[in-house]
Amino acid sequence: MLVLIPFTQAHSLGYALSPLRGCCYSRPPNCGCNEVSYIDLQSFVNDLEQRGQLVRISAEVDPILEITEIADRVSKSPSVGDAEPPATDPVHGRLGGTALLFENVKGSKLPVLINAYGSYERIRLALGCESLAALAERVEQLVKPQMPTTFMDKVKKLPELAKLASMPPKVVRSGPCQEVVHTDDANVFDLPVIQCWPDDGGRFITLAGMYTKDPDSGERNVGMYRAQLFEPKMTAMHWHMHHDGARHHRKYAARGERMPLAIVLGGESVLPYAATCPLPPDVSELLFAGLLNGRGIELVRCKTIPIEVPANAEIVIEGWVEPDETILEGPFGDHTGFYSLADRFPPFRITAITHRRDPIYPTTIVGKPPMEDYYLGKATERIFLPLLRVIVPDVIDYNLPRFGAFHNCAFVKIRKEYPLQARRVMHAIWGAGQMALTKFVVVVDDHVDVHDEQDVLFHVGSNVDPRRDTVIVDGPMDILDHATPFCGSGSKMGIDATRKIPGEGTVREWPDELVMSDEIRERVTRRWEEFGIEM
Ligand SMILES: Cc1cc2nc3c(=O)[nH]c(=O)nc-3n(C[C@H](O)[C@H](O)[C@H](O)COP(=O)(O)O)c2cc1C
Numbered sequence: 001m002l003v004l005i006p007f008t009q010a011h012s013l014g015y016a017l018s019p020l021r022g023c024c025y026s027r028p029p030n031c032g033c034n035e036v037s038y039i040d041l042q043s044f045v046n047d048l049e050q051r052g053q054l055v056r057i058s059a060e061v062d063p064i065l066e067i068t069e070i071a072d073r074v075s076k077s078p079s080v081g082d083a084e085p086p087a088t089d090p091v092h093g094r095l096g097g098t099a100l101l102f103e104n105v106k107g108s109k110l111p112v113l114i115n116a117y118g119s120y121e122r123i124r125l126a127l128g129c130e131s132l133a134a135l136a137e138r139v140e141q142l143v144k145p146q147m148p149t150t151f152m153d154k155v156k157k158l159p160e161l162a163k164l165a166s167m168p169p170k171v172v173r174s175g176p177c178q179e180v181v182h183t184d185d186a187n188v189f190d191l192p193v194i195q196c197w198p199d200d201g202g203r204f205i206t207l208a209g210m211y212t213k214d215p216d217s218g219e220r221n222v223g224m225y226r227a228q229l230f231e232p233k234m235t236a237m238h239w240h241m242h243h244d245g246a247r248h249h250r251k252y253a254a255r256g257e258r259m260p261l262a263i264v265l266g267g268e269s270v271l272p273y274a275a276t277c278p279l280p281p282d283v284s285e286l287l288f289a290g291l292l293n294g295r296g297i298e299l300v301r302c303k304t305i306p307i308e309v310p311a312n313a314e315i316v317i318e319g320w321v322e323p324d325e326t327i328l329e330g331p332f333g334d335h336t337g338f339y340s341l342a343d344r345f346p347p348f349r350i351t352a353i354t355h356r357r358d359p360i361y362p363t364t365i366v367g368k369p370p371m372e373d374y375y376l377g378k379a380t381e382r383i384f385l386p387l388l389r390v391i392v393p394d395v396i397d398y399n400l401p402r403f404g405a406f407h408n409c410a411f412v413k414i415r416k417e418y419p420l421q422a423r424r425v426m427h428a429i430w431g432a433g434q435m436a437l438t439k440f441v442v443v444v445d446d447h448v449d450v451h452d453e454q455d456v457l458f459h460v461g462s463n464v465d466p467r468r469d470t471v472i473v474d475g476p477m478d479i480l481d482h483a484t485p486f487c488g489s490g491s492k493m494g495i496d497a498t499r500k501i502p503g504e505g506t507v508r509e510w511p512d513e514l515v516m517s518d519e520i521r522e523r524v525t526r527r528w529e530e531f532g533i534e535m
């Protein structure tokens, strides 16, 4: 008997049988297998639901503001079903609520998914790792591979090399993201696109990867940029000038050509994360996604533009960005906790919308932290520690504290060995990729817990002479920073909160910090019950 398996199921099955990672694809809770990420958004949603990590809302909701207010309350509430919070974020690690699937959104037939990445547990699941620390270790292995020395070691490495060879994206003939194709009748307003905050300029697509190609090298880029809806076949493209999508666009514009671009929603659960990851310009997000995914991302050719997109995506919007036009985009309630003001960005003209038969529309909101993007950012913080240490080996650990909304503050821990080492570290950070935009860099000694804000601020308060121990430099800044004198450029401050040593200016005799002796601490711990003190 011929059994017809629907395309997506057959596809998942092939993935399940893949010998690369994991023991099962469906992942019942605690099945004890190696973790795997999800082949598409639908399987991510189903698994979150099985794990009690997703709530379906059948009551009608308004995509205008109402979804934001619900999601904001949930993302700031205690997380559900999480393991212990990670040691690197014991306080805020307990937040995030559940993912939300709104099944009845006013004005659209499609369900809206929000907060799917909004807790440590869910980002861990999405990235298919036991913990972000374990993932960082895997990245460390990649950055510092141990060279095999003996023949047997080399043989043992072969399966790993075979795995690496299967990580690049691969173009296939068809995929579920093109089950339904709209061209003439394409209309972005058919999607349940939300308005996030009251003074926003309109409705914005917020959790999409923008797929472009470098016109010279053909290298693909994926970046997460917001897109404001203007007309049924037109959105804006809000990329910051430092980002790769903008760089590609400048290259097309210099040739006087329009740029093909695809807006991709959904796909492998690692993809939205990879789109936010601050990889260096010519490092491919899709290759990185393949590494996280344990298997190369399958792509299909778009219907109307020369771009390839993930076969397993939910929804793809195809179109062109004109070389020389701009429209007034924004304002938009942004991740800084303030509105980013209206400004001119290029329009994106839509030629097709393709989707699965029953697509889910994924979105997110940004605003005062913590929100969903906090966990995407924390994943980057952990994954990039080994990479940061390649550039700045002095760094032992760092923390982008929640209040800093990523670019405003970094706490950095070093093992100080020579005078003004903290200055060297600050300047290295101001030269390191998107960390260059960090407004305040605070450097502390290795006994300080950078993940404990009080511990860091205690050492700022006690160890700093502001005139001697701070440095102010000028440079490029986050274009969302409203306090800089110019958009995208301003000043940054480094605060050296380490213990001062000779060679660092005028330094008097430095006292030791109070620490009880190990002997007494152990004795008191041993005798604690004797004292009858309840704490
Ligand atoms: C939820 C969310 C929304 C974002 N929105 C934008 C945006 O509208 N414009 C932008 O340039 N960057 C935005 N970013 C940041 C970029 O996605 C990120 O810096 C990425 O590394 C850029 O990739 P690229 O360098 O390949 O362009 C957003 C990030 C997140 C997590």
Ligand SMILES: [Mn+2]
Residues within 6 Å of the ligand: 221, 222, 223, 244, 279, 280, 281, 283, 285
């Ligand atoms: Mn990039």
